[in-house]
Amino acid sequence: EDCKKQEIANSTDPYSTDPPRHPALIVNSLKPFNGEPPPALLTDNYITPSALFFKRNHFPVPQVDPSKYRLQIEGLLGGTISLTLEELKSRFPKHTVTATLQCAGNRRSDMHKAKQVKGLNWGVAAISNATWSGARLRDVLYHYGFDTEVTAKARHVQFEGLDLDVTGTSYGASIPLNKAVSEEGDVLLAYEMNGEDLPKDHGYPVRVIVPGTVGARNVKWLGKIIVSEEESQSHWQQNDYKGFPPGTDWDTVDYKSAPAIQELPVQSAITQPADGSIVDSNMEEVTVKGYAWSGGGREVVRVDVSVDGGKTWHVAEFQNSEEGQKPELSPPPGQAWAWKLWEITIPFPEGAQELELVCKAVDSSYNSQPDTVLPIWNLRGVLNNSWHRVKVKVN
Amino acid sequence: EDCKKQEIANSTDPYSTDPPRHPALIVNSLKPFNGEPPPALLTDNYITPSALFFKRNHFPVPQVDPSKYRLQIEGLLGGTISLTLEELKSRFPKHTVTATLQCAGNRRSDMHKAKQVKGLNWGVAAISNATWSGARLRDVLYHYGFDTEVTAKARHVQFEGLDLDVTGTSYGASIPLNKAVSEEGDVLLAYEMNGEDLPKDHGYPVRVIVPGTVGARNVKWLGKIIVSEEESQSHWQQNDYKGFPPGTDWDTVDYKSAPAIQELPVQSAITQPADGSIVDSNMEEVTVKGYAWSGGGREVVRVDVSVDGGKTWHVAEFQNSEEGQKPELSPPPGQAWAWKLWEITIPFPEGAQELELVCKAVDSSYNSQPDTVLPIWNLRGVLNNSWHRVKVKVN
Numbered sequence: 061e062d063c064k065k066q067e068i069a070n071s072t073d074p075y076s077t078d079p080p081r082h083p084a085l086i087v088n089s090l091k092p093f094n095g096e097p098p099p100a101l102l103t104d105n106y107i108t109p110s111a112l113f114f115k116r117n118h119f120p121v122p123q124v125d126p127s128k129y130r131l132q133i134e135g136l137l138g139g140t141i142s143l144t145l146e147e148l149k150s151r152f153p154k155h156t157v158t159a160t161l162q163c164a165g166n167r168r169s170d171m172h173k174a175k176q177v178k179g180l181n182w183g184v185a186a187i188s189n190a191t192w193s194g195a196r197l198r199d200v201l202y203h204y205g206f207d208t209e210v211t212a213k214a215r216h217v218q219f220e221g222l223d224l225d226v227t228g229t230s231y232g233a234s235i236p237l238n239k240a241v242s243e244e245g246d247v248l249l250a251y252e253m254n255g256e257d258l259p260k261d262h263g264y265p266v267r268v269i270v271p272g273t274v275g276a277r278n279v280k281w282l283g284k285i286i287v288s289e290e291e292s293q294s295h296w297q298q299n300d301y302k303g304f305p306p307g308t309d310w311d312t313v314d315y316k317s318a319p320a321i322q323e324l325p326v327q328s329a330i331t332q333p334a335d336g337s338i339v340d341s342n343m344e345e346v347t348v349k350g351y352a353w354s355g356g357g358r359e360v361v362r363v364d365v366s367v368d369g370g371k372t373w374h375v376a377e378f379q380n381s382e383e384g385q386k387p388e389l390s391p392p393p394g395q396a397w398a399w400k401l402w403e404i405t406i407p408f409p410e411g412a413q414e415l416e417l418v419c420k421a422v423d424s425s426y427n428s429q430p431d432t433v434l435p436i437w438n439l440r441g442v443l444n445n446s447w448h449r450v451k452v453k454v455n
Numbered sequence: 456e457d458c459k460k461q462e463i464a465n466s467t468d469p470y471s472t473d474p475p476r477h478p479a480l481i482v483n484s485l486k487p488f489n490g491e492p493p494p495a496l497l498t499d500n501y502i503t504p505s506a507l508f509f510k511r512n513h514f515p516v517p518q519v520d521p522s523k524y525r526l527q528i529e530g531l532l533g534g535t536i537s538l539t540l541e542e543l544k545s546r547f548p549k550h551t552v553t554a555t556l557q558c559a560g561n562r563r564s565d566m567h568k569a570k571q572v573k574g575l576n577w578g579v580a581a582i583s584n585a586t587w588s589g590a591r592l593r594d595v596l597y598h599y600g601f602d603t604e605v606t607a608k609a610r611h612v613q614f615e616g617l618d619l620d621v622t623g624t625s626y627g628a629s630i631p632l633n634k635a636v637s638e639e640g641d642v643l644l645a646y647e648m649n650g651e652d653l654p655k656d657h658g659y660p661v662r663v664i665v666p667g668t669v670g671a672r673n674v675k676w677l678g679k680i681i682v683s684e685e686e687s688q689s690h691w692q693q694n695d696y697k698g699f700p701p702g703t704d705w706d707t708v709d710y711k712s713a714p715a716i717q718e719l720p721v722q723s724a725i726t727q728p729a730d731g732s733i734v735d736s737n738m739e740e741v742t743v744k745g746y747a748w749s750g751g752g753r754e755v756v757r758v759d760v761s762v763d764g765g766k767t768w769h770v771a772e773f774q775n776s777e778e779g780q781k782p783e784l785s786p787p788p789g790q791a792w793a794w795k796l797w798e799i800t801i802p803f804p805e806g807a808q809e810l811e812l813v814c815k816a817v818d819s820s821y822n823s824q825p826d827t828v829l830p831i832w833n834l835r836g837v838l839n840n841s842w843h844r845v846k847v848k849v850n
């Protein structure tokens with residue numbers, strides 16, 4: 061429908077079988093495909109339509125025949141388990157979770173502007189919210205013999221994707237065992253997104269959904285699960301997707317010195333108006349919209365918005381999660397996996413020629429966002445959750 | 456030994472039976488007693504000696520005869536339970552946890568300096584670390600009939616102290632049920648602190664220890680536990696110990712608008728050198744010491760220190776938790792209940808006449824501290840976790 065097939069250079073291109081993408085996506089990299097929706101579109105929907113959901117691929121999208129798909133599970137007492145897609149769907153209760161995923165590099169472009177970093181130049185929309193359905197990872201692990209005898213040594217659950225780099229190495233990541241098997245962790249082996257089979261770009265036929273945890277651990281095109289004493293030894297777990305100190309550069313970086321990113325910190329951003337846009341001085345007020353979310357299932361409890369660069373603050377209103385419905389009750393503590401969309405209309409000072417709009421969120425542990433980006437700068441440009449600032453002209 | 460009895464005005468004074476206190480404590484209020492250790496003493500010990508542990512009392516210290524002590528438990532299916540101290544000690548396994556407690560008002564004085572707030576003028580030492588032993592709350596609740604039938608309605612566990620205000624109302628607070636009964640939550644009905652009976656100021660004979668949670672919920676002189684659908688209706692749960700927005704003043708405050716503080720945000724402070732002290736210019740370097748901690752069991756993974764007001768940053772070294780020992784392995788994710796002490800020696804710029812020392816911590820969810828205090832200002836002066844700044848003169 062709204063999607064169109066990209067031009068394909070030649071048939072030996074490993075990306076030639078990548079799926080079509082929505083033309084509205086802002087492309088940060090074509091091969092591998094990395095794209096985000098325009099900010100103003102992002103917050104039109106509490107549930108992001110799958111075609112507009114940000115796409116972060118490391119390699120070509122693997123082509124998986126569902127009838128030949130096998131999920132391997134290693135590290136349990138009974139030896140390696142091999143599971144068909146049908147078995148995964150039929151043997152375990154289908155569990156549905158609404159969860160926001162965010163790329164560690166979301167808002168990297170603002171960090172890059174302050175001081176150069178290496179990475180895809182994401183704007184504020186490398187974050188999206190969807191409904192995911194699948195088997196609970198804990199149900200599957202317990203079914204195939206996970207028990208306390210295993211737990212005594214195991215500390216991590218590793219995931220390997222079916223997506224491969226040019227040397228044949230698969231994308232890989234791991235999460236702590238206690239997140240993987242906890243009843244409240246809601247970790248899924250998901251086969252549906254927004255009520256349909258997972259789209260190819262989002263991991264068809266099976267991906268891991270680790271609510272509250274950085275996108276990078278939500279491994280797509282899942283091929284293998286390994287219960288282990290060790291973290292994944294992959295590049296993305298050991299070297300990349302870590303938060304290094306602001307004084308560390310590429311000459312001094314010690315990859316072992318920082319922990320792998322798992323839960324993300326509290327975040328928010330303005331999606332409307334756009335930076336550099338013009339507001340009508342006759343309006344005497346400006347409507348600001350955006351999103352807010354925090355990792356680890358911590359609920360966002362407040363969003364503060366300023367039109368004067370952070371000197372004075374106004375509390376934004378949360379939008380109902382579904383148009384016309386009453387606000388939902390808060391989820392249980394530690395299980396707030398989904399973002400909140402917010403909106404506020406603020407009068408601006410008479411005669412103002414420029415406004416600096418700012419937002420910052422507070423989560424249920426009363427963590428807040430740092431004021432500025434340089435003190436959290438890091439060479440890979442990850443974890444930018446400094447106040448989001450947008451300048452608009454009054455005309 | 457090092458303690459001395461305070462002068463007592465007269466015997467009708469309800470505070471006349473308060474215990475003696477260590478003379479080194481900085482007293483913020485005498486009746487009720489509220490005191491903190493000098494910052495430079497605070498970080499001399501990984502485990503804070505009980506006499507130096509900050510003391511935060513709301514009322515006179517109740518005098519409890521251990522042989523007459525009864526702990527009431529309400530809200531379970533079997534009706535009210537009444538438990539003697541001996542029963543609590545003998546019926547349940549003794550569990551020991553090293554946990555840091557922090558008052559919501561820690562570092563209030565710096566918030567007050569920026570803009571007036573109402574509350575005790577705590578410095579940086581309304582935080583301390585101790586070893587607590589007692590029965591697990593979950594063991595006690597399950598023993599007396601807590602089960603899923605109760606869970607279906609219950610959401611909170613309320614605590615009432617034996618300390619009373621002038622009208623006879625007891626201090627009270629509550630915590631979410633899932634924290635109270637989770638295996639990893641480590642909530643204790645503690646009867647020992649640092650290997651001895653709880654001191655009178657710290658809740659003798661029994662207090663609640665809720666690791667990772669604001670001091671205010673760690674109810675002392677525990678008289679009653681109530682499993683309930685509702686939060687505690689106490690003043691301290693409903694109105695006080697909440698984080699209101701920076702634009703809210705006493706005329707506009709809506710107590711219902713903010714959630715009760717439970718988990719605290721990431722925190723750190725400098726304990727040496729003291730603000731306003733003088734460092735020798737011939738030294739050409741300055742040694743900075745302090746603590747760092749985060750709520751919710753999130754481990755502090757890094758502390759950054761600056762000698763130039765935050766322009767450049769250096770990574771501090773964590774001290775071993777016990778002198779001469781190897782650093783302990785990290786606790787399981789989500790169970791890092793104890794602070795980390797840190798230290799760093801940093802050369803300062805030649806010719807500098809004043810240094811602005813700054814520290815900020817990063818926790819395992821990569822939350823960090825906000826740069827400045829005014830954007831997190833709130834009328835009660837709680838939750839000040841902005842960068843700690845200390846000015847020293849070079850001479």
Ligand SMILES: [Mo]
Nearest residue numbers: 163164275276
């Ligand atoms: Mo990512």
Ligand SMILES: [Mo]
Nearest residue numbers: 558559670671
């Ligand atoms: Mo407190």
